[in-house]
Amino acid sequence: MKPLKVALLGCGVVGSQVIRLLHEQAGDLAARVGAPLELAGVAVRRLGRKRDVEVDPALLTTDAEALVARDDVDIVIEVIGGIEPARTLIVSALRGGKSVVTANKALLAEDGATLHEAARAGNGDLYFEASVAGAIPLLRPLRESLAGDHVKRVLGIVNGTTNYILDKMDSTGASFTDALEEAQTLGYAEADPTADVEGFDAAAKAAILAGLAFHSRVTAAEVHREGITEITATDVASAKAMGYVIKLLAICARSDDGRSFGVRVHPAMIPRSHPLAGVREAYNAVFVEAESAGQLMFYGKGAGGAPTASAVLGDLVAVARNRLAGARGPEESTYASLPAHPMGETVTRCHVALDVADKPGVLARVAELFAKHDVSIQTVRQEGHGDDAQLVIVTHRATDAALTATMEGLRELDIVRAVASVMRVEGDE
Amino acid sequence: MKPLKVALLGCGVVGSQVIRLLHEQAGDLAARVGAPLELAGVAVRRLGRKRDVEVDPALLTTDAEALVARDDVDIVIEVIGGIEPARTLIVSALRGGKSVVTANKALLAEDGATLHEAARAGNGDLYFEASVAGAIPLLRPLRESLAGDHVKRVLGIVNGTTNYILDKMDSTGASFTDALEEAQTLGYAEADPTADVEGFDAAAKAAILAGLAFHSRVTAAEVHREGITEITATDVASAKAMGYVIKLLAICARSDDGRSFGVRVHPAMIPRSHPLAGVREAYNAVFVEAESAGQLMFYGKGAGGAPTASAVLGDLVAVARNRLAGARGPEESTYASLPAHPMGETVTRCHVALDVADKPGVLARVAELFAKHDVSIQTVRQEGHGDDAQLVIVTHRATDAALTATMEGLRELDIVRAVASVMRVEGDE
Structure with a gap:
């Protein structure tokens, strides 16, 4: 079976583990893909640098653009990170009909659309399991x-x-x-x-x-x-x-x-x-x-060389199988086109600690303010006395806008000496 | 886009949820697959039965064999369970070029080879995420x-x-x-x-x-x-x-x-x-x-109608996409062909409680027996006194054969009145 040729962009913590595993697991990978995987080249910034893995010097190049443009390259793995030159290289590889495996969360989150568009244009795969939560299949x-x-x-x-x-x-x-x-x-x-x-x-x-x-x-x-x-x-x-x-x-x-x-x-x-x-x-x-x-x-x-390389190689096996079968994996799915709503509309809960004057009627005035903003209180507890008096309040669910308005109101109350801390509460109720 | 036709075998706890979701999520499923999914028929044992979901009576049939043989059926979902008639029906569907989604762990574990062979022969998919751990993608x-x-x-x-x-x-x-x-x-x-x-x-x-x-x-x-x-x-x-x-x-x-x-x-x-x-x-x-x-x-x-149906539908979307692309998902992978070794060769640890005579030298003789079988002791603790004396022992890792031989030896020791309990220990060391 003709080998599939893989170009690697980046030879840092993750890249060096990818090279090691491609070598150590060559037999298993070939059996799982249905054809051998062959490292065609490794793009690095500097040739002479000491690396965590032994790489055939003939494979190293500083010309990443030329590497991704090579006709014999089937799959490009990008583990450089950052926006440029990663974006230009990935887009060029995908438009050229190659499949791409990337761990680049920053780029995907800034301009994923351009990458997916290039994958469609070139009829190749864009896989990115390693971009979120490292080794965890998510x-x-x-x-x-x-x-x-x-x-x-x-x-x-x-x-x-x-x-x-x-x-x-x-x-x-x-x-x-x-x-x-x-x-x-x-x-x-x-x-x-x-x-x-x-x-x-x-x-x-x-x-x-x-x-x-x-x-x-x-x-x-x-x-x-x-x-x-x-x-x-x-x-x-x-x-x-x-x-x-x-x-x-x-x-x-x-x-x-x-x-x-x-x-x-x-x-x-x-x-x-x-x-x-x-x-x-x-x-x-x-x-x-x-x-x-x-x-x-x-x-x-969620991170580290070998765990991230595990996710990269899982994707590599998948896109390699797809290439052999002349197929593509699932494309970007954006049909629902839902909008993200502003933070103010998000429903959450709050834990607030207030330094207050220790005198009768304080709780009533604080409670009144919460009620005014339609924020209902789950628990309230007074700690300390006199100058150290603190009210600790946990709210029920409310919009973030209402909670923020409540906090602003509290800061203006004369009986509140300081809003000592505010933190959202998740994971119960 | 021409709909993909789905035949459902079984309309129990899982099957009825599959029908409900196919109906309720029809729009989303069509968008995700790239074509609508249409229920072509539902094979049941008895037609008149009361069900958890409303089903068009025209779709119900007691002739499962005829349903899976229909030329217009693309995908068969099997949620009957058990070995027969499930095996015959799945094999017939796969040989006929259909793709199959099944939750049938018993059949896969007894005769998975026959099913995978049929999938290869018919060039279709065999997916079975729902067979293990229900809704959990595993x-x-x-x-x-x-x-x-x-x-x-x-x-x-x-x-x-x-x-x-x-x-x-x-x-x-x-x-x-x-x-x-x-x-x-x-x-x-x-x-x-x-x-x-x-x-x-x-x-x-x-x-x-x-x-x-x-x-x-x-x-x-x-x-x-x-x-x-x-x-x-x-x-x-x-x-x-x-x-x-x-x-x-x-x-x-x-x-x-x-x-x-x-x-x-x-x-x-x-x-x-x-x-x-x-x-x-x-x-x-x-x-x-x-x-x-x-x-x-x-x-x-790990179980239940809706969670299991979630896994079935995930597989359904995947095999439907594959059919539209003229592709197949990953096949059975058995290239390593490793043998399962006998339980005796498995390395594990043991927790043992022994009712013993409360007299000097008991621990020495018990410890000697463990040593004879090359089982090393991690902790030992005596509980109670006199007739209630009990030795509680946790071992280090050893082969199950050595542990079993040790337990047999303990039962024969005159100072051991009874082996009160033996249990393996996992998850630490």
Whole structure:
């Protein structure tokens, strides 16, 4: 059987694992595909660099454009990341009739439409399982296994770096800064951690998940995004005292009338009894709630060289089989064309801690303000006395707009000395 | 676009949900497939029966053979269950060039080879996601997402009935008989519960999982099978006291040298901190451990009309897309042809409670016997005194043959009054 030729763009943490596995598992991969897979070339930025894997120097090139344009290349694997030159290279490969496997969440979330359009034009496949939640099979289940169901909600931990930081803060009482530093030392966080801690990485993944879940086109710009940089050790400790844990969640949820959806990334308190609360260190886990299937959960390693390479190679086997059969996998599905609604329309719950004057009538005035905004209170508790008096309130479900308006009102009340903390609550009620 | 015609075999709990969803989601399904799906006929045993769903009487037939032979039928969904007539009907449909979606674990595990052979002969698809773990996308991830990885182990709770019973025994202290009765009252267990409580259902699923995980052909007859009927309230209570919970597990594990695998279903003690310990009521959850991906977990509803129908419809969309594209999904993959090794070669651990004479030298003689069989002891603890003295021993990993020989030896020791309980331990070390 004639081998299928694979071009690899990028030879970093993931790329080097892909090369290792292509070599070590050559026999199995050939048996599963129905033809051998042959590495045709590896595009890198610098030729002389030391790498984690041995690569035949004859395969290395700095001319990625020439590599993806080669007539003998069947499949291109892109693990460079970032928008350019990745986009130009992927589009060029797809238009040239090649199939592409990519792990590039940022690009898919910014301009997936252009990539899918190029795949259609070239009649090739565009697979991207590795772009969300690393090794966890999640996109294929959403795209295919649940193709006969209606997904209502996707809720998960999709960024390992922030989960590592929040987990450390929760288990050791560390501050954000100390936990981040530890994550950097251990290689869980990058030198510039912005993409992770400000929620950009999770927002890109949320956009991809929402698009698949709701058969619509979603970009990262439509995702409401809040990071974890302002979470304090005190926030974590008070959550803990109340039986909650703070996690950075990506949440995609259809509205009750089914005509729109919300997509957001923000820290939230979840009950310790919730299965997501037990997701430790840099692991990822995602809940999917569908009308017929009910609640499903997927759990595993969301990042790292070998886990991500596992997802890349799974896609590689699929697109290689498709090429041999002269077929294509499922295309982008955007027929529903639902709009993302603004964050204000999202229904959520809030945990609020208020520093208040300790005198009669305070609770009545606070409660009146909540009522004015149609936000109903689930529990209220007073802690401390005198100058330390604090009211801790957990609301029932309300729109984010009503909750925000309530918080603004609270800040203006003379009896409220400060709104000490506000955090959304997910995962119960 | 010309509709694709679907024949449904069986209109019970699952079949009626399939009909409901085909109707309610007709627009979405057509958009996702690329052509409408039309119900061509429903084969039932008796025409007049009251059903959970409204069906056009003109579609009902008792002649299943004629239905699957119809030239205008493209896809057959089989949800009758059991070996015959399901096998004859599926083979006839596949040989006739139709694609088949089935939830029939018993048939796949007894004679999957015949079905796959028929699919090849007719150039159609055979999809069976619903046969294992209901709504949980598990077979597609194993067949496709992990196609570039090496699965080392699959370990899970794949039978909801027995999990419900064991969970009740654990949470209320009920006896097996009482818990079974409650499960029957609530519809979680059938009037004749043999297939569930004796582990036949889980064994069929284990055979299917092992086949996919190890790219080999595996039948239910090769699965070592033990049920839960002999688990007592005392077993459950002592497991609880030690921080363990008893679950019926299906375990497929490659041997260390990679040349064979073990496949087994039996009750086992797992630590309460293990994620599978938290799987309550009739839920299912499956761990998959792969070389590159690491540990993955899949969780959800393992049975029930709507969840199973979700999996059936996911497969239906996939095979319908394949037919429109003139393509086939991944075929049976058995190239590795690994043999299942006998239970004796399986490496596991044991928890043993021994009623012993309370006198000096007892532990030495017991320990000597373990050593003789090369079984090393992890912990030993004496409980009670005099006539109530009990030694509770947890071993390190050893072959099941060595553990069995040790248990036999213990029964012959004069200082051992009785081997009060023996149970395998999984999920740690």
